[in-house]
Amino acid sequence: MVPLFELERAYEIAKSDASFQSQLHGLLKNFAGRPTPLQFAARLSTHLGGPRIYLKREDLLHTGAHKINNAIGQGLLALKMGKPRIVAETGAGQHGVASATIAAHLRLQCIVYMGTEDMTRQALNVARMRLLGAQVVAVDSGSRTLKDAINEAMRDWVTNVRTTHYLLGSVLGAHPYPTMVRDFQAVIGREARDQILAAEKRLPSHLFACVGGGSNAIGLFYAFLRDAEVRMLGFEAGGRGCELGEHAARLAAAQGYAGARPGVLQGTYTYVLQNSDGQIATTHSISAGLDYPAIGPEHAWLADQRRAEYSAVSDSAALDAAQLLARTEGIIPALESAHAIAGLIERRAQFTRDDLVIVNLSGRGDKDMDTYSRLL
């Protein structure tokens, strides 16, 4: 607990520290490439025949996904706390690459834990992390995916806690991580809100984002929470079926996805996929970044409050959506982000022409080319 208190204190100080904020802003602008465009997707809008669709282009950021926003923030915090070593977990590899990148840039030692299943399907990102000087440690326990990588990163952290900061990549884990990671990602929604108001002179009717742990979704949603007329939709991994073990849908019981109940995993009380004995379930998704049995606690709260709506889309719907976006807009999305596009396609009949949609295009698809070329 003491390291969590230390982190919370350091983060509280950093929030109002002008030099920290100016460093953060400088790196986000000149290193990561913020602000990202909010692009009107004219051909996709026409194709779907419904709402005006805008894409928040987080895929254009340095390293190829929104993960760099949080990695820069926590990397600077590690420096502030005098920790020369960072550990990180990664599923799709995007957070691992972002962590390795900021570690190289700030001269921090970086160790990334990654499930062996994910190392195979995201081999390009493994090579990138190694080129950046990070040590990638294979995790061969449990389901050999993101959950197991987090377990191993946490074990490393508690062992080397005096010299090490755990650069957790999503809105998961014990406090202060879910709120801190949200704050570092909230720049997405702040920009998008200003950009849509400038372009359309009105707020969007709908926000769309994929939800694994949920950092890109909360990053987009957060600036719109008080805009009651803005509907917020999160899309989980429906995988290949509704039975426990075949999906990673924690908030989609209404669609028949089995096995989610409130529980505690990795320091968080939230909806968790588990069996009746309280053992955490294995999950499946074509997308490594969504392949996780728990959801960020703030999403669980937004779902319970009915402020945001969550549902699942299948592996095959995500693949089709990726292909459609590639052909209509010339953008190959990450498989994770393709779930948000798939959710939009499934709801095409429910929209009117007055609807105005922002989709968070959280990452680009280079890392998924193996999967795409095999399955499409």
Add this chain to the structure above:
Amino acid sequence: MIVATSNSTRISKRFAELRAGGELGIVAYITAGDPSLEATLKFVRALSDAGADVIELGVPFSDPLADGPTIQRASERALKSGTSLAGVIDLVRRIRQLSEVPLVLFSYYNPILQMGLETFARAASEAGVDGVLVTDLTPEESVDYRRILAAHHLDTIFLGAPTSTDERLAKIAAASSGFLYLISRTGVTGAKDALPDDLPALIRRARAVTRLPIAVGFGISLPGHVSVLGGLADAAVVGSALVAEIENAESGDAASAALAARVHSLKQAATHGLSRREVAP
């Protein structure tokens, strides 16, 4: 002064006896259901006969964050053999037909939460569990848990770490009953060659904030470790070294014999180490 009252659990009574005799206790951990609950029943008997003062039964969990590779593998074997929290409680009921050895369940929070705190506490208490240690539950989040377990006369044991400040140790101790469990070093469970140099200072800091007995664990496997703790702590916890004996044994009987030999040698070291009266407050 620890006074064993009629309300005390077997744990408090045992620690009071150890203190009265100036003896360091041995707390023995094994994972329940590794490789089967039948085997665990025999292992508990062997440990108890060899002189273990308290036995911790690990409840296997799919994501044992606080455990090193040895206990992770034990947890996997136990889950594979179909072990559940309800099964472990039932095992305790069977142990109680044979033995009065103090028993602690060592668990992660989610299985207990899913069973329901009240259902769990009643079942555990009726079966003959004396105390519960939940590795991933903090004093702050444990108010309901402690109230409900206390109502069923179960001790609640929490972990103190080398990174814990004095203030934090006091808070952890205040939430604990039965004994305070100190982690010897930062990290996860697992046998190591040497104990950290700052361990005596940690134990002294804990002594300054609590009168509870203090057990020290994580990394303890050898008689030498135990003799160092004599005069400092009330008990040494040995876990991964015992679990490794089970993992490496050719048969159940061989495992029982190895467990007994290991606990016997640790108990010898505990008895013939420095008298605790020479150093302790």
